[in-house]
Amino acid sequence: MWSTSVPCRDGAWVYMVTKLMDRIPRGNERHELKRRKGSRSKTIAPYLFVLPNIVVVVLFGIYPLVDNIVVSLTTGDNGWSDFVGGDNYLALVHDSAFLASVRNTFFYTLMLVPVTVIFSLGIAIGMNKVTRFRGVLRAAYVLPYLLSWSVSGLVWRQMFQPQNGIINWALASVGLPTSSWLLDPNMTMVSLAIVGIWAGLGYYMIIYLAGLQGIPSNLYEAAEIDGASSWQQFRHVTLPGLRPITSLVVILVTIASFRVFEGIYVMTGGGPGHASFVLVLYIFIKAFTEFSLGYAAAISCVLFAGVMIVTLILQRLLSTDD
């Protein structure tokens, strides 16, 4: 009953891309449509039922996207009257804060994706093995996902305090070197990534757990009969069986990392200096503190293009039917 349902906006995006790519080589599409025509409903009822949903989609989903492109070609002050063409985009190339944001966003993504995938997979495999305390453990891992960025950001900021934060206290008490974490320009993105990983781990763990339960147990039985060690079973049954899930998780974490913002806003606000500027934070600062709406819209368009391109590339790279 849960088949093909993809909750969360990113999930829908992935589903979309998959469907569109499925669509391209198929030739019998037209035929299918014709067949469908036969049993078509005569009433206008379905249109009335979808109307509110479609209105929301068009008004708050599609229109803003188009408008984003329009605004990005102006200074953003008086609509079309101050059309500047591609100037906003050209200015980006020389904007060091923008380039820092791009670098930091990529750095954050590169830290988050592998660690999240490995840990959520590892925890899911462990969870699948234990029989006791399963519900409690699962709740503990999902707990961080339930908190708003304000709450988790404030708690972590306090824990990361160089002077009286509990992390430095713990490190010092076992003789390990301490750090200024969020306040150290070299450590701030790493610290933020730790929080990002912590926040999402439980969510992806549950996705993996569902995937593990989808692997037929007779595959393991067959492997067992063939004398496969548990490592070999993991390597040749579990990992291939989880491949579609892994590509989904990689794409979801990548998109989530590209749009990271709220937590960073609460914990560092972009500082120290530009050390934790990421793209969405830069859009926010440009639009809502400097009121350069056109410029901010241009960055949004670049980010959107980036999300699309990277998703398509990942989709191709991780595609299971090769």
Add this chain to the structure above:
Amino acid sequence: MTNHMRSIVDSRSGSIGSRATKIYKRHGVLVSLIIGALVMMFPVLWMISMSFQPMDEIYARTPSLIPRHPTLDNFFTGWTQGGFLRYYVNTSVVTTCRVVLTVIINAMAGFAFGKYKFRGRGFLFVLVLSAMMVPDQIRMVPLYVMFHSVGLVNTYASVILPGIGATFGTFLMTQYVRTVPDELLDAARMDGCSEFGLFRQIVIPLVTPALVTNVIFQFLWGWNDLLFPLLFLQDQSKYTLALALANLGASSDLSIGPIMAMSLLSIIPVLAVFFVLQRFFVQGIAAQGVKG
């Protein structure tokens, strides 16, 4: 490994030594998972602990994991000085509106997509999926421009409207509505039931689990939303909990103790919903990975 598998493994392991290793191994997994769970929970436990600590204890050189002199001062200070009652009410209003609107329009659309064949159905479905796949963060500027031009900035509407979900729930409902047997609907039509009557009297009662799942997620996202309040709300009297906390963290109006206490109070509704309805929540996330 399934239980069935495990019994095969157990029956095969002959010697006592290898059995001991196996028991150790299984407990090893459990122990590591428990350690991991404690690490994951630690920030929340630490927040709870700090909420009950007097100021000098929070700023002491040696932190106390369990408050040595537990106090409720932080809660009183935060609640009275911070004006949290107001934020609580605001958050409840905004979240309730978001949840109700979203769940209703998603269920209606899901019914149409799942049970009718109509011209443009495929196109509209792709439209639903494609439009909302754009992260909220990318639509910040145009949404602001839009709300500014119609005078909605600094109103609850500016936080509620873009927060209405039109993808996740629609998807969920479409899948679930498909499980309702056509014969049931046809029989009701024969009895003279209107199309809306079908939706209200037959479909809705049969898809309650999906409705609950949708409510939980919309509630979670609505309650925790920081983005839209941050962008659109200006008057402090209109702040939601997430925005109020974020701003208090950035200012020095309240010290960390009361902030932690208020953070703790702010997550109670979400935790309550989660622990009561965990099953639906987990199914909702799990559904994401199951394709077929």
